[in-house]
Amino acid sequence: MKTCLIVDDSRVVxxxxxxxxxxxxxxxxxxxxxxxxxxxxxxxxPDAVLLDWNMPVMNxxxxxxxLRREEGGKKPLVVFCSIENDAEHIxxxxxxxxxxxxxxxxxxxxxxxxxxxxxxx
Amino acid sequence: xxDAVFNELADLALKGSGQAIPKSKAYLIEARxxxxxxxxxxxxxxxxxxxxxxxxxxxxxxxxxxxxxxxDTSFFRERDTLKRIVEDVLPQRLKASNTGRLKIWFAGGSxxxxxxxxxxxxEDELPAALRGAKIEVLSxxxxxxxxxxxxxxxxxxxxxxxxLSIHRLTKHFTRLETGQWEVSEAxxxxxxxxxxxxxxxxxxxxxxxxxxxxxxLSGMARPAKTRVIENLAAQLVPGGMILLGQGEGLIGxxxxxxxxxxxxxxxxxxxTANAAASAA
Numbered sequence: 001m002k003t004c005l006i007v008d009d010s011r012v013v014x015x016x017x018x019x020x021x022x023x024x025x026x027x028x029x030x031x032x033x034x035x036x037x038x039x040x041x042x043x044x045x046p047d048a049v050l051l052d053w054n055m056p057v058m059n060x061x062x063x064x065x066x067l068r069r070e071e072g073g074k075k076p077l078v079v080f081c082s083i084e085n086d087a088e089h090i091x092x093x094x095x096x097x098x099x100x101x102x103x104x105x106x107x108x109x110x111x112x113x114x115x116x117x118x119x120x121x
Numbered sequence: 122x123x124d125a126v127f128n129e130l131a132d133l134a135l136k137g138s139g140q141a142i143p144k145s146k147a148y149l150i151e152a153r154x155x156x157x158x159x160x161x162x163x164x165x166x167x168x169x170x171x172x173x174x175x176x177x178x179x180x181x182x183x184x185x186x187x188x189x190x191x192x193d194t195s196f197f198r199e200r201d202t203l204k205r206i207v208e209d210v211l212p213q214r215l216k217a218s219n220t221g222r223l224k225i226w227f228a229g230g231s232x233x234x235x236x237x238x239x240x241x242x243x244e245d246e247l248p249a250a251l252r253g254a255k256i257e258v259l260s261x262x263x264x265x266x267x268x269x270x271x272x273x274x275x276x277x278x279x280x281x282x283x284x285l286s287i288h289r290l291t292k293h294f295t296r297l298e299t300g301q302w303e304v305s306e307a308x309x310x311x312x313x314x315x316x317x318x319x320x321x322x323x324x325x326x327x328x329x330x331x332x333x334x335x336x337x338l339s340g341m342a343r344p345a346k347t348r349v350i351e352n353l354a355a356q357l358v359p360g361g362m363i364l365l366g367q368g369e370g371l372i373g374x375x376x377x378x379x380x381x382x383x384x385x386x387x388x389x390x391x392x393t394a395n396a397a398a399s400a401a
Contacts, residue, residue, distance in 0.1 A: 090291055101287040103278060110282040117286040 003027045007037040008052040020108045024121050034058030045072045048120050053082035061096055068097040077118045122147045129170045137186020138263055139320050139345025153189050187264040194231040196284035197238045207242045212250035214330040217360050222255045226329040229337035230260030233271025240311040241293055261317035268316040274304035319349040328358045335366030347374050354378055363388045
């Protein structure tokens with residue numbers, strides 16, 4: 001089974017996302033900020049990361065840049081997920097190594113469609 | 122909803138658009154007519170039906186019938202078919218036609234996502250065989266509001282996130298102040314939109330090399346399906362093709378068309394399938 005790490009400082013968002021992604025047949029783990037997520041990735045690289053932008057301690061963008069420099073850090077497909085959805089934010093996320101971008105709020109159909117775009121489902 | 126009210130509206134749908142709405146889907150009627158009822162100030166479906174019956178207004182009746190048709194669509198829906206159209210069907214048709222021009226019609230194209238998806242595919246993935254060809258794309262829908270929305274080409278947050286990669290979204294759309302996303306002028310220039318009821322003759326729209334009619338017939342009553350499909354068949358150029366949605370067939374509905382030999386799900390004029398295959 002593929003694995004997906006959900007990184008978001010909102011427990012509610014993580015819970016909603018986890019339920020949807022489990023339905024897409026993933027093993028799901030969670031992290032509350034970028035630093036926690038990086039620790040988790042050092043233990044085991046997931047196949048996919050659903051990544052929030054604004055978080056305390058380490059934000060999504062800093063996590064993503066750090067992840068891509070880690071050994072094996074190019075492997076996970078990263079789907080950024082943010083309420084910041086203007087062209088500049090989107091292109092900054094893509095430049096920093098995101099594979100897809102979801103504009104919040106999202107629903108199950110959007111998550112599935114975006115996972116399909118990068119070949120995860 | 123009372124039986125009498127349901128029967129009136131189901132009958133209107135059947136006559137106006139060919140839709141067969143079963144009693145088990147009465148909730149669809151309320152959902153699809155909610156906007157009209159609100160605009161006209163009707164408190165209930167009873168009031169709406171009463172108005173339809175008391176003032177004979179064919180324009181209003183047609184609007185209600187059009188509103189009862191499903192508007193479900195999304196970008197790159199059944200994307201394999203779209204790819205096949207661009208990679209196989211259009212090059213084959215171009216070679217056979219010898220005019221350097223191709224005309225494609227999305228019959229029942231709702232709010233335009235299918236036609237724009239083809240336009241995107243033609244921009245991003247144009248095969249060498251189609252280079253230099255003049256490709257005209259028409260999308261029609263029975264609903265005036267949907268056709269108008271398609272022409273304006275502005276889509277919401279949820280619509281643009283289903284079927285479009287972020288790369289395609291940022292390449293072909295611009296985000297507006299309202300939070301909506303507008304299709305680029307380049308795509309708009311490739312596609313035109315018209316209101317058209319498929320139960321009526323389409324002679325005024327001209328002839329087409331490829332007609333795409335997906336998820337339209339499936340909701341229709343049997344006689345309406347035959348009428349629609351024969352109206353479409355009448356607009357094919359010799360050798361032209363009709364493509365239906367996944368799981369949609371024409372067996373027993375018409376003797377004017379037969380399955381194309383080399384494209385699964387495609388239909389050609391009866392008696393020409395073998396000729397089309399050898400031409401390809």
